[in-house]
Amino acid sequence: xxxxxxxxxxxxxxxxxxxxxxxxxxxxxxxxxxxxxxxxxxxxxxxxxxxxxxxxxxxxxxxxxxxxxxxxxxxxxxxxxxxxxxxxxxxxxxxxxxxxxxxxxxxxxxxxxxxxxxxxxxxxxxxxxxxxxxxxxxxxxxxxxxxxxxxxxxxxxxxxxxxxxxxxxxxxxxxxxxxxxxxxxxxxxxxxxxxxxxxxxxxxxxxxxxxxxxxxxxxxxxxxxxxxxxxxxxxxxxxxxxxxxxxxxxxxxxxxxxxxxxxxxxxxxxxxxxxxxxxxxxxxxxxxxxxxxxxxxxxxxxxxxxxxxxxxxxxxxxxxxxxxxxxxxxxxxxxxxxxxxxxxxxxxxxxxxxxxxxxxxxxxxxxxxxxxxxxxxxxxxxxxxxxxxxxxxxxxxxxxxxxxxxxxxxxxxxxxxxxxxxxxxxxxxxxxxxxxxxxxxxxxxxxxxxxxxxxxxxx
Amino acid sequence: xxxxxxxxxxxxxxxxxxxxxxxxxxxxxxxxxxxxxxxxxxxxxxxxxxxxxxxxxxxxxxxxxxxxxxxxxxxxxxxxxxxxxxxxxxxxxxxxxxxxxxxxxxxxxxxxxxxxxxxxxxxxxxxxxxxxxxxxxxxxxxxxxxxxxxxxxxxxxxxxxxxxxxxxxxxxxxxxxxxxxxxxxxxxxxxxxxxxxxxxxxxxxxxxxxxxxxxxxxxxxxxxxxxxxxxxxxxxxxxxxxxxxxxxxxxxxxxxxxxxxxxxxxxxxxxxxxxxxxxxxxxxxxxxxxxxxxxxxxxxxxxxxxxxxxxxxxxxxxxxxxxxxxxxxxxxxxxxxxxxxxxxxxxxxxxxxxxxxxxxxxxxxxxxxxxxxxxxxxxxxxxxxxxxxxxxxxxxxxxxxxxxxxxxxxxxxxxxxxxxxxxxxxxxxxxxxxxxxxxxxxxxxxxxxxxxxxxxxxx
Numbered sequence: 001x002x003x004x005x006x007x008x009x010x011x012x013x014x015x016x017x018x019x020x021x022x023x024x025x026x027x028x029x030x031x032x033x034x035x036x037x038x039x040x041x042x043x044x045x046x047x048x049x050x051x052x053x054x055x056x057x058x059x060x061x062x063x064x065x066x067x068x069x070x071x072x073x074x075x076x077x078x079x080x081x082x083x084x085x086x087x088x089x090x091x092x093x094x095x096x097x098x099x100x101x102x103x104x105x106x107x108x109x110x111x112x113x114x115x116x117x118x119x120x121x122x123x124x125x126x127x128x129x130x131x132x133x134x135x136x137x138x139x140x141x142x143x144x145x146x147x148x149x150x151x152x153x154x155x156x157x158x159x160x161x162x163x164x165x166x167x168x169x170x171x172x173x174x175x176x177x178x179x180x181x182x183x184x185x186x187x188x189x190x191x192x193x194x195x196x197x198x199x200x201x202x203x204x205x206x207x208x209x210x211x212x213x214x215x216x217x218x219x220x221x222x223x224x225x226x227x228x229x230x231x232x233x234x235x236x237x238x239x240x241x242x243x244x245x246x247x248x249x250x251x252x253x254x255x256x257x258x259x260x261x262x263x264x265x266x267x268x269x270x271x272x273x274x275x276x277x278x279x280x281x282x283x284x285x286x287x288x289x290x291x292x293x294x295x296x297x298x299x300x301x302x303x304x305x306x307x308x309x310x311x312x313x314x315x316x317x318x319x320x321x322x323x324x325x326x327x328x329x330x331x332x333x334x335x336x337x338x339x340x341x342x343x344x345x346x347x348x349x350x351x352x353x354x355x356x357x358x359x360x361x362x363x364x365x366x367x368x369x370x371x372x373x374x375x376x377x378x379x380x381x382x383x384x385x386x387x388x389x390x391x392x393x394x395x396x397x398x399x400x401x402x403x404x405x406x407x408x409x410x411x412x413x414x415x416x417x418x419x420x421x422x423x424x425x426x427x428x429x430x431x432x433x434x435x436x437x438x439x440x441x442x443x444x445x446x447x448x449x450x451x452x453x454x455x456x457x458x459x
Numbered sequence: 460x461x462x463x464x465x466x467x468x469x470x471x472x473x474x475x476x477x478x479x480x481x482x483x484x485x486x487x488x489x490x491x492x493x494x495x496x497x498x499x500x501x502x503x504x505x506x507x508x509x510x511x512x513x514x515x516x517x518x519x520x521x522x523x524x525x526x527x528x529x530x531x532x533x534x535x536x537x538x539x540x541x542x543x544x545x546x547x548x549x550x551x552x553x554x555x556x557x558x559x560x561x562x563x564x565x566x567x568x569x570x571x572x573x574x575x576x577x578x579x580x581x582x583x584x585x586x587x588x589x590x591x592x593x594x595x596x597x598x599x600x601x602x603x604x605x606x607x608x609x610x611x612x613x614x615x616x617x618x619x620x621x622x623x624x625x626x627x628x629x630x631x632x633x634x635x636x637x638x639x640x641x642x643x644x645x646x647x648x649x650x651x652x653x654x655x656x657x658x659x660x661x662x663x664x665x666x667x668x669x670x671x672x673x674x675x676x677x678x679x680x681x682x683x684x685x686x687x688x689x690x691x692x693x694x695x696x697x698x699x700x701x702x703x704x705x706x707x708x709x710x711x712x713x714x715x716x717x718x719x720x721x722x723x724x725x726x727x728x729x730x731x732x733x734x735x736x737x738x739x740x741x742x743x744x745x746x747x748x749x750x751x752x753x754x755x756x757x758x759x760x761x762x763x764x765x766x767x768x769x770x771x772x773x774x775x776x777x778x779x780x781x782x783x784x785x786x787x788x789x790x791x792x793x794x795x796x797x798x799x800x801x802x803x804x805x806x807x808x809x810x811x812x813x814x815x816x817x818x819x820x821x822x823x824x825x826x827x828x829x830x831x832x833x834x835x836x837x838x839x840x841x842x843x844x845x846x847x848x849x850x851x852x853x854x855x856x857x858x859x860x861x862x863x864x865x866x867x868x869x870x871x872x873x874x875x876x877x878x879x880x881x882x883x884x885x886x887x888x889x890x891x892x893x894x895x896x897x898x899x900x901x902x903x904x905x906x907x908x909x910x911x912x913x914x915x916x917x918x
Contacts, residue, residue, distance in 0.1 A: 008473070008540075010540070015467050081468040082552065082843050083843055112843060113845045113880070174885070179845060182836055381643060423882050424882075426634035430640075
């Protein structure tokens, strides 16, 4: 090691230092995120309407844009203590490899069995469902991270968990499916004959391998058509970003413990759950004028919702059964190139992140996937951790920034959100290693097709 | 939580508290483990002979049975700081589920990318190879944990890494293979045409899917037939147990930090690397009469080397090219039932563990695999972590012991070695969940076949 190591490799908080409150960045926002709309009436969803789909306490959290701090119930904090605090790691080895004066830190959320940050919200949603006396929850999963996290959370609270898994993933990712089954979840390949909408789709498209939009529709139908069940979602919603704020809260406490002032915070953006959670506390300071930290979201060039999308009301699901959200979107009909590996394929962006971006508080970078995997492997070889393709978007930009520091001599403190591990994404790594990965950037014409499907909303 | 929680969920050591020395239990042993023998002359292997296969510094460690403490070089400690200290976790949720007065702790080694404790020795072996100025190392891997760990370690020290992977695993576990490739290793399915012995086997058995014994033979041949290469091994050897002693050293420091006196330490036994590493420090105290801790090794009933094996000199590999070791063994020709899932399939046991067992210092339990998977799932559902099948052997016995405490009212402090995660073992979980897993215990007659192949050694 060439640098002096006053800062440990890993900063852990003690249990006493762990956050007792979620940070609700909406309380700081001058322009609040726009309300969800009823897809039939196009009127703002009331608490009552939302409560037919979501748990009551979660509806309150969804609508609460005034309280900055929302207490984390003790039962949830007890669960967090099993896998949190996640470490804030100083990337000494990467810094040495890059020979940069920059100080790079990463908040590592991959150290739990679900392999990602998704568990932070899953346990909160399972807790509120249990507290409401529900029998179970339903959800959909594509790649399987969210479904795994929810299965673990439901198992802990002895709650039934029904996961609609996109059929192609169900068949191609049997390991993910079996992790969920190990945690007691009922996993159904979607489309299925267990719902009206599933049967309709199977009738119209007998050979279909499913889509996330269809799985969402089945999960929602399955929840609202029974007593004792509600639907839960792993990203996009305000409540999810609220739960994920524990990432940023812990990061801030860890940095403060060693007197480190971050100059730049970098996170990957899919639906916005990780990114929103990572930045909330820091964004609050920035809005209040207490900090001038740069906040950078990184998205794939193949699915550029922030950098090339429209800020408009849109459907959250391709099946168009969920409420409408105002967000940066490529249109609910936009489907990223099948070449695109890993996550970050969602057509829209969480309303909170969208509004912050519209307010000029967030910078956005879009990167192509082969350079992302190149950065991922460079990182893995010196830092040990095999990052998820999603997380590697942030790593790529952090390396770029560290190389700029090498030119300018700046000792910037750069903080990355490392959302998860790539253990279940080896097919993508394999494609890269075999030279079979191609980059893809949609043309303006292709984006127009997605925009054409945007609903007409006049508020 | 019903119990008072004076002890945190996870005990982490600070960097200052991390071990600076490996613990060499051989210094405490009244009867030293028997020396390795040259397979041709049946004479004890000299340092010079061993140095043709292994790195010089590792040969010294292999032969050193007098120094109790062996310093961990700073370069290795720097690497350890990336993923160590591993947490000592208090299993509060499992205790509550079992309603037991026992206090259960587990030392969790699965939190690094290789997914197991194997990395502890891989980094040491890679370091000494680099220090000797070697170009690279060769090894074999079956399921892939050791190969992954070694790839990570070699990548860190910029050392070439060549892994002979049993062909059936190479084909059935492409993800493991690609993790190794991500870390820059050259992975060759074994048997291959790159070695004399590989070509011979391919000629005699054109359709073979390989075996660990054959892969070892290829890796050894590949190392000794070139300048600048040595062979490295992930278990069984004294040097490997020495490196793994960091597990027990950290565990002891963590327990001492909170004034906890362990009553029972439970680990799973395959080749003995995890078990030997977990117990070394505690065994030293026990031999010196400073503690009366019970030390329990758990092995699968399908591969019962300690409980039903013979204590005799045997070949370490089925190819019979490696030195002979005196150990509890089922015979190098013994092959566990193909029904047996996960690791712990090795026919012998490390000479150190074998001698300690022969001295009456270790208890052994053997368990059947369906009860192991039942315990694994029970554990996963309350503690979050999805344990490797190997580790779950220890969990099974810990649960049994905790249930005994429930009857007697004893507040025993039970410490488990949780060696790794089960992410790459989902096929075995799947079999269990689908009710397709069967138990198997070899008959005495079947064991005789293995014993019949033992070499005649008269020392």
